[in-house]
Amino acid sequence: MNDMRIMERKVDTKEVKIAAKDVQVYYGDNHAIKDVSVEIEDKTVTAFIGPSGCGKSTFLRCINRMNDTIDICRVTGDIMIDGEDIYNPKVDPVQLRAKVGMVFQKPNPFPKSIYDNVAYGPKIHGLAKNKADLDNIVENSLRRGAIWDEVKDRLHAPGTGLSGGQQQRLCIARAIATEPEVLLMDEPCSALDPIATAQVEELIDDLRKSYSVVIVTHSMQQAARVSQKTAFFHLGHLVEYGETTTIFTNPVDPRTESYITGRIG
Amino acid sequence: MTDASMTPATAPKKKSSLLVQDARTRQRNAAETRFRMFGMAAIGVGLLFLVFLFTSILRSGLPAFTQTVVEIEFTMTQEQFDTAESKMLKTGEYQKIFVNALTEQLDASGLDVAFDGKAIERIVGKPGGTIRSFFLENPDRIGTPVSFELAASSRVDGYMNGRITRDTLVDSRFLMAADLDLVDALEDAGIVKGAFNWNFITGTDSGVDNPGGAGLGASVIGSFFMMLVVLFLSLPIGVAASIYLEEFAPKNRWTDLIEVNISNLAAVPSIVFGILGLAVFIQFAGFPQSAPLVGGLVLTLMTLPTIIISTRASLAAVPPSIRDAALGVGASKMQSVFHHVLPLAMPGILTGTIIGLAQALGETAPLLLIGMVGFVAREYPETFLGGLTDANSAMPAQIYTWASRADPGFYEKAWGGIIILLLFLITMNAIAVLLRRRFERRW
Numbered sequence: 001m002n003d004m005r006i007m008e009r010k011v012d013t014k015e016v017k018i019a020a021k022d023v024q025v026y027y028g029d030n031h032a033i034k035d036v037s038v039e040i041e042d043k044t045v046t047a048f049i050g051p052s053g054c055g056k057s058t059f060l061r062c063i064n065r066m067n068d069t070i071d072i073c074r075v076t077g078d079i080m081i082d083g084e085d086i087y088n089p090k091v092d093p094v095q096l097r098a099k100v101g102m103v104f105q106k107p108n109p110f111p112k113s114i115y116d117n118v119a120y121g122p123k124i125h126g127l128a129k130n131k132a133d134l135d136n137i138v139e140n141s142l143r144r145g146a147i148w149d150e151v152k153d154r155l156h157a158p159g160t161g162l163s164g165g166q167q168q169r170l171c172i173a174r175a176i177a178t179e180p181e182v183l184l185m186d187e188p189c190s191a192l193d194p195i196a197t198a199q200v201e202e203l204i205d206d207l208r209k210s211y212s213v214v215i216v217t218h219s220m221q222q223a224a225r226v227s228q229k230t231a232f233f234h235l236g237h238l239v240e241y242g243e244t245t246t247i248f249t250n251p252v253d254p255r256t257e258s259y260i261t262g263r264i265g
Numbered sequence: 266m267t268d269a270s271m272t273p274a275t276a277p278k279k280k281s282s283l284l285v286q287d288a289r290t291r292q293r294n295a296a297e298t299r300f301r302m303f304g305m306a307a308i309g310v311g312l313l314f315l316v317f318l319f320t321s322i323l324r325s326g327l328p329a330f331t332q333t334v335v336e337i338e339f340t341m342t343q344e345q346f347d348t349a350e351s352k353m354l355k356t357g358e359y360q361k362i363f364v365n366a367l368t369e370q371l372d373a374s375g376l377d378v379a380f381d382g383k384a385i386e387r388i389v390g391k392p393g394g395t396i397r398s399f400f401l402e403n404p405d406r407i408g409t410p411v412s413f414e415l416a417a418s419s420r421v422d423g424y425m426n427g428r429i430t431r432d433t434l435v436d437s438r439f440l441m442a443a444d445l446d447l448v449d450a451l452e453d454a455g456i457v458k459g460a461f462n463w464n465f466i467t468g469t470d471s472g473v474d475n476p477g478g479a480g481l482g483a484s485v486i487g488s489f490f491m492m493l494v495v496l497f498l499s500l501p502i503g504v505a506a507s508i509y510l511e512e513f514a515p516k517n518r519w520t521d522l523i524e525v526n527i528s529n530l531a532a533v534p535s536i537v538f539g540i541l542g543l544a545v546f547i548q549f550a551g552f553p554q555s556a557p558l559v560g561g562l563v564l565t566l567m568t569l570p571t572i573i574i575s576t577r578a579s580l581a582a583v584p585p586s587i588r589d590a591a592l593g594v595g596a597s598k599m600q601s602v603f604h605h606v607l608p609l610a611m612p613g614i615l616t617g618t619i620i621g622l623a624q625a626l627g628e629t630a631p632l633l634l635i636g637m638v639g640f641v642a643r644e645y646p647e648t649f650l651g652g653l654t655d656a657n658s659a660m661p662a663q664i665y666t667w668a669s670r671a672d673p674g675f676y677e678k679a680w681g682g683i684i685i686l687l688l689f690l691i692t693m694n695a696i697a698v699l700l701r702r703r704f705e706r707r708w
């Protein structure tokens with residue numbers, strides 16, 4: 001069934017949203033990302049796959065400069081979003097992160113109410129003029145996060161009281177409440193059961209209409225189900241990047257083929 | 266894995282019964298039982314000490330809260346008042362009036378004990394002055410019956426609560442064996458009796474020969490003002506320093522050095538802070554001696570490391586995922602700290618602060634060095650500012666002063682002071698527990 005979806009999906013060329021060129025990342029002496037150049041398209045779901053420790057998360061965190069918070073981490077090379085270098089000294093990472101939202105591997109809602117979780121971003125960015133406006137943003141975000149029906153009666157209950165899958169969808173709702181242009185997701189389903197995973201995947205497919213979505217995943221099936229483009233990382237190198245269909249049916253690099261067929265990983 | 270260790274696995278496995286414990290299991294269980302016994306014994310010993318401590322504190326300290334009083338009611342006529350006021354030795358005249366009234370009352374209750382003015386002096390000191398000043402202040406009470414409650418001397422007080430017995434009493438100018446008969450008679454007549462010693466709680470320090478009049482009130486006020494200074498300085502400074510060090514400062518040699526030094530400061534003996542306070546605040550900066558302000562500054566220096574260490578620990582305990590979440594939606598570093606990290610660290614910070622304050626409250630040595638010794642606490646400050654700058658003592662220093670005085674009457678005052686100090690400490694710790702419960706949140 002999954003394969004059918006890949007086959008019937010028609011991929012048309014779109015404009016480039018994120019362009020990375022010769023990106024190197026070092027953790028102290030550990031060279032974690034080596035010479036990665038990639039062009040990620042707008043209104044597309046791009047999957048990063050590869051064995052554990054190959055640098056998927058590291059590269060993802062370069063795109064919203066979350067690596068800045070790690071003292072020993074050093075990034076060189078260019079990453080452009082809409083043609084602007086995000087590592088330019090004039091760029092404020094705080095402003096960048098409002099534009100590039102992130103969903104983390106482990107659901108991490110704030111220990112506040114569900115409402116406050118979603119309302120926090122819009123509040124600090126001044127996106128709502130008044131309370132009614134904010135209520136609207138919260139409701140819309142929760143609806144888009146496919147969790148509105150489950151929480152609409154307990155918006156003021158703590159977000160940490162939800163189940164794992166609900167928490168992750170709350171985190172997605174929180175990320176889209178700030179109206180980002182790019183959404184980065186680091187293994188968003190690794191802590192979820194199959195039903196919650198299916199819900200999140202449906203959500204990702206839906207988000208593609210308005211965002212450029214980059215998702216790190218360990219599950220090949222998931223990459224095949226939700227993404228149009230796939231990038232395969234191995235030991236810090238971007239080994240292969242292309243149409244998901246091509247990567248999964250007709251990989252060029254022998255390492256990609258071994259990984260996909262389960263021989264390395 | 267060597268081959269030797271592999272062989273048992275390949276040999277046919279013997280069936281073992283779960284109903285029979287093997288030797289290893291028995292050994293493990295025995296070790297566990299032994300350990301549990303040790304633990305319980307340790308707790309038992311600890312509790313025993315605690316019980317011993319509390320009973321001895323209560324036994325020695327509770328008498329401080331009662332005071333033997335001589336209660337006598339008499340009417341001062343205008344005539345008596347005028348004659349007394351016209352005399353040269355006015356208080357002596359009042360003394361006579363008092364003794365007469367006492368004799369009358371004893372006669373009226375059918376008791377017949379001989380006594381003279383000297384014996385009365387040994388029992389209640391010289392009440393003439395007290396009586397005179399009362400009538401001078403309240404001239405309208407002349408001619409009406411007035412009831413006086415006069416504190417008995419510390420020896421009589423000791424006799425009433427069992428510290429002194431007829432066997433241990435040595436005749437002296439303070440108390441004679443014969444006086445005890447009079448005390449017994451007065452007690453039977455209901456004139457001498459025990460009363461709750463409010464003066465101990467609200468009063469100020471008395472002279473070295475008057476334990477009966479000693480009170481902790483002024484020192485409590487001194488401690489209160491010191492704690493105000495400590496709270497308002499060490500909480501903001503400590504929390505700001507911790508937030509900077511934990512959340513903002515780069516990790517380099519300098520911050521490592523600062524960190525090590527803060528930990529070392531926490532272990533510096535308090536008397537060192539005292540002498541530092543004397544040199545810096547009093548001799549160099551010229552602040553007044555014995556002022557709670559200076560005491561508060563010294564204790565702030567002492568409390569800061571405690572607060573910084575506990576605040577940093579509670580900041581570090583906040584899961585990093587919360588910071589990531591805040592940064593991920595585009596919060597600035599400061600927003601992530603103040604909106605998310607700090608509220609989660611609050612219970613720990615408050616607990617640390619209160620425990621630091623409690624430590625400071627019980628600190629004696631540095632106060633002695635800056636002159637906040639017990640006998641300074643002679644009067645209440647008149648204004649709020651005066652509370653900070655007027656010479657005063659603090660509870661532990663007052664207790665220390667009492668404990669080192671010769672009159673045995675002060676011994677029970679010292680223990681009584683310890684009871685009050687402990688009450689404050691227990692209250693503060695209870696508040697710490699309550700705050701922790703109140704603010705504790707799951708994540």
Ligand SMILES: Nc1ncnc2c1ncn2[C@@H]1O[C@H](COP(=O)(O)OP(=O)(O)O)[C@@H](O)[C@H]1O
Binds near residue numbers: 053
């Ligand atoms: N915070 C960090 N500090 C030091 N090294 C790190 C850190 N995060 C990741 N690394 C190193 O970078 C490499 C890539 O890690 P990561 O990007 O997390 O891999 P992936 O997400 O693909 O499993 C690994 O060798 C890992 O040890």
Ligand SMILES: [Mg+2]
Binds near residue numbers: 057186
């Ligand atoms: Mg990862």
